Amino acid sequence: MRKIKLGTSTLEVPVVAVGCMRIKSLDKREAERFVQAALEEGANFFDHADIYGGGICEEIFADAIQMNASVRESMILQSKCGIRKGMFDFSKEHILSSVDGILKRLRTDYLDVLLLHRPDTLVEPEEVADAFDRLASSGKVRHFGVSNQNPMQIQLLQKYVTQPIVANQLQLSITNATMISSGINVNMQNGSAVNRDGGVLDFCRLHDITIQPWSPFQYGFFEGVFLGNDKFPELNKQIDEIAAKHGVSNTTIAIAWLLRHPARMQPVTGTMNIDRLKDCCKASEVTLSREDWYAIYRAAGNVLP
Template sequence: MRTIKLGSSTLEVPAIAVGCMRINSLDKNEAEHFIQTAIEEGANFFDHADIYGGGECEEIFADAIHMNAAVREKMILQSKCGIRKGMFDFSKEHILNSVDGILKRLKTEYLDVLLLHRPDALVEPEEVAEAFDILEQSGKVRHFGISNQKPMQIELLKKYVKQPLVANQLQLSITNANMISNGINVNMENDSAVDRDGSVLDYCRLNDITIQPWSPFQYGFFEGVFLDNDKFPELNQAINEIANKYGVSNTTITIAWLLRHPANMQPVTGTMNIDRLKDCIKASDIQLTREEWYSIYRAAGNILP
């Protein structure tokens, strides 16, 4: 699979990340087969979070592959922390305790990447900086990033945190593309012109932060998948026509649409279906034309001024 540099780091990662939020839907043998297949296909970047399955997903992952030093060298592991029941928590104590729990469940001595999961309104960036320093110096975390954060929140962290923030995981799909639309509809009096994220797309490009789109097949906030959905007839027709041209599935074209953007994004898949994962992986070999990209964009109901 094609690889990219993760943010400003020297870490080479696959263009597609494998999300493990639903791995607890598989039994141990299914999980082992899924993970091994992903690695064989070059998709060895696995995305976790301490809240997925209440930590169970990380345990299932490690048990399924019989985690040891030799297995660990074959993969890149990312996890997220900061969400607690009824609150968000970026305190130094919580970050450090969370990482210890993640490492124990994953049966590894280090994370390649740690992301702060959801913005904490009560964040004290000095504490985050202290936690990151301890995690880096102890060798428990090698790279750091954020998730669902806008530019000024990132700037506040950067004032205190000395480590580069290499990734920002954000909701983005063909139907949830405001971070793209507001840049197209500059100075226009329509809903697409509303900047809901502080121009986070341009900010991340300017600051060498890799955007990791999550829920690339979902519309709304986990309302459902738009592929093969009667609510999106024009979009599915456009995607299917292009898929037929390339001889691939509509899943492949959906991921290829994100990869075509010059921001050099790293989409996070969520499927536990091996065939669908392979379809996602095929997208790294497809370069949509400008005409194809815009035809899909418009078919989703996105407007051009």
């Protein structure tokens, strides 16, 4: 598996991250096989969140990997906090207590990466800074990032937080690519020119923040996958033709499309199917041509100005 540096850190991570939101759907034996298969593929970066399964997903993962000190050193663990029932919470108390809960459920002494999950409009960045300092000095968290945040929200945090923001997890796929299309349609009188995120793609590139695309196969919010979907005949035809040319699956091409972008992204998979995960990992070995990248972009309904 090809690797990249996560943000400005020295942490080398595989270009494909394994999302564990759905691991609750597997029984113990299936979970063990899935995690082992990921490790065999070199996909040793596992993404969690304290709200996935109400915390159960982290417990299932720890059981599946039979967590111990030696096993822990073979992987990179990331989790997220900040979402509570009916609200978002970036208070110092909630961040600290959330991390303690995450560590207990994952049966580890530290997280490689902690992300703040969804923007809290009541955030007091001084409290976040205090929480991050405590977590860093205690060794409980080694690197910090955010999720679903725009440039101004990140800059507000960085005014107070001394640790670098190394990652920003954002919804991005071939069919959910407004952060790309708004940059292509600058100064145009069309919907694609609407800047919905403050230029977050270019901001992250400028500041060496790794973008982690979540739901890389979804269209809409969680309306379904576009691969093999009758709603996207032109897109699937184009992806299938390019997949055949490379001798890989359509799943591989969908991830390769994200990896082709020079922002050096790290897509987060969501599948619990081992064969599909392997297809995702194969994208590390595929480099799409400029012509093929744009052909897929246009086939998704995006019009070049």
